[in-house]
Amino acid sequence: MNVLRSWFRDSGFQLGMEHVWSLSRGRFGQVGLGGLLIWTVLFSILTKQTGVSDATTRALVGPVFGLAAPITLMLYARYLGAAGLTAVSESSALLGVKPGGFASGALVAAAGCAGLSCTLAALVSVAFVRSGTDPALAHDLITSGGVGFLGGAAYASVFVSLSAMNQGWWIFSFFLADWMLGSGSSAWTGLWPRAHLANLLGAEVALPHSFAISAGCLWGFCALGITIFAVRTRW
Amino acid sequence: MSRLQLRQVHSKYLSGLSHEFGAGPHWVLCSDTATAADLIALCAGTIRAKRGQVLLDDVPVSALQYRDFGVLPAMLTFPQLRVDRLMNLALQLKGATQTAQQLLDDWDLGDLGSQLAGSLDLTSARRMALLLALATPSPKLLALHDVFCLGLSRERLLTRLAACTDQGAVVLLTADRRAIDDIDVANGGFAGASVWVLQPSRLIPPDQLAKPQHDHTTNTLFILCSDARGLSEQLSRDPRIRSLRLDERSSAPLVEITGMSADNLANAVTDAALQRNIDIRHMTASLSPQLDLTSIRPQPLVGPQPPNDGAQS
Secondary structure, eight states, rough: HHHHHHHHHHHHHHHHHHHHHHHTTTTHHHHHHHHHHHHHHHHHHHHHHHOOOHHHHHHIIIIIIIIHHHHHHHHHHHHHHTTHHHHHHHHGGGGTSHHHHHHHHHHHHHHHHHHHHHHHHHHHHHHOOOOTTTTOOHHHHHHHHHHHHHHHHHHHHHHHHHHHSSSSSHHHHHHHHHHTTTTTTTGGGSSSSHHHEEEEEEEESSSOOOOOHHHHHHHHHHHHHHHHHHHHHHO | OOOOOEEEEESOEEEEEEEEEOOOEEOOOOOOOOHHHHHHHHTTTOOOOSSSEEEEETEEGGOOOGGEEEEEEEOOOOOBBBHHHHHHHHHHTTTTOSSSSHHHHHHHHHGOOOOOOOOOOOHHHHHHHHHHHTSSSSOOOEEEEGGGGOOOOOOHHHHHHHHHHHHOOEEEEEEETTTTHHHHHHHHHHOOOOOEEEETTTEEEEGGSSOOOOOOTEEEEEESSHHHHHHHHTTTTTOSSSSSEEEEESSSSSEEEEOOHHHHHHHHHHHHHHTTTOOOOEEESSTTTTOGGOOOOOOOSSOOOOOOOOOOO
């Protein structure tokens, strides 16, 4: 345990997590989370009022995880990038820790913060939009919350790692491609987080994958983002 | 005795540089900050050369232990955590016995400890990095950029650097080529510091350098003001300023700045003086040997009258 604790501290992982947590709980984080929740409530109520039978799925797949969450997380990634996340990671060598370790910790914290925010958004949406035909409340909350966490973490990992390369254009391009191609039915659909998220939320998509594979793919996006960012910061 | 070797090093600003620095102090004068920063980062192992090797005692610098070296880069940004916490972590990893607060108090920077490191201005962040570099108990290498431009006690800096050279460390100091006066002062404290001028593929002694053509694209301003240190701190963040030097040797500290355009330099000084409530007493493009700076009466050219609570640090 002591060895693990020493590695956690000396590799820079802990510092990276604390840095991003310190940035995320500031005013930007509060405003971002507030905006995400307000949007979620608003569009969840609107979706419910349409009277469709699968309102919960439609609200989560559409306004919440189709638009609100990715846009909020895009802005979050831009904010972290503008706060000099790459430069801070590289400067962490002056503190005796490995830049790659710092970068990994930072990205894990970013993914965690994003995941928790999206979990909250999913729970709020379920609370406002569910109807009598939906599964049991506890089951609904746990499933939606879990999927929300995974989706938020995946998006944040990808966006923040892209911010290390180019702050604006690549992030927006990914979002655009994910929106257009992730909701299609081509062979490329499975390459995008949106498709797997929709699959896990029970939407009718053309993905032949099981829930386990889609969940694995989203974890894969998280791991890919962390790896890209750590390598980019020259482990 | 440590030895720093550069073997056919290629980077963004270097093309096949090969040189060996023995134990002791070495000045390397660079044409601009970016080149100096590149060299410092290569020697400290914080960036990798595209080709070639940088070795310290025959070991690649990228494999150096943190307790073996100290580095002061030109640009840096620290995490958004308290300065004392970060410094305590770094000092622990260096094997230093001092605490962060002791170190900061020693250098009259005690109020820095409670601030967030990520919010520090560049000068304060570089001071923090310099203290960490100098706190290395038994360094094999110190790579420091513009070490005398941070407003810290020059005598104390020289004493500490001399102690490191006595321990057999390679002390690499980079500076702008116009910082020749700093070298004269430093050599008063060092024994036998070598001076080199950095070119992309070699390091040459200054006397072998061809006389430069008159540089039409560089303008210089000398400023006498009520708070030279404050003005230099403010100007250090201005992108219009190419290089900056604070001369505190006389009773009338002088700020020397260079840049591409005289208008931009003047505007930068005006902006900085207004932001910091500093009186500009005299501003000139050339220093006449007959000019007695101490006799110039305070005549504010910009900004309101200075407060009576002592703006000078």
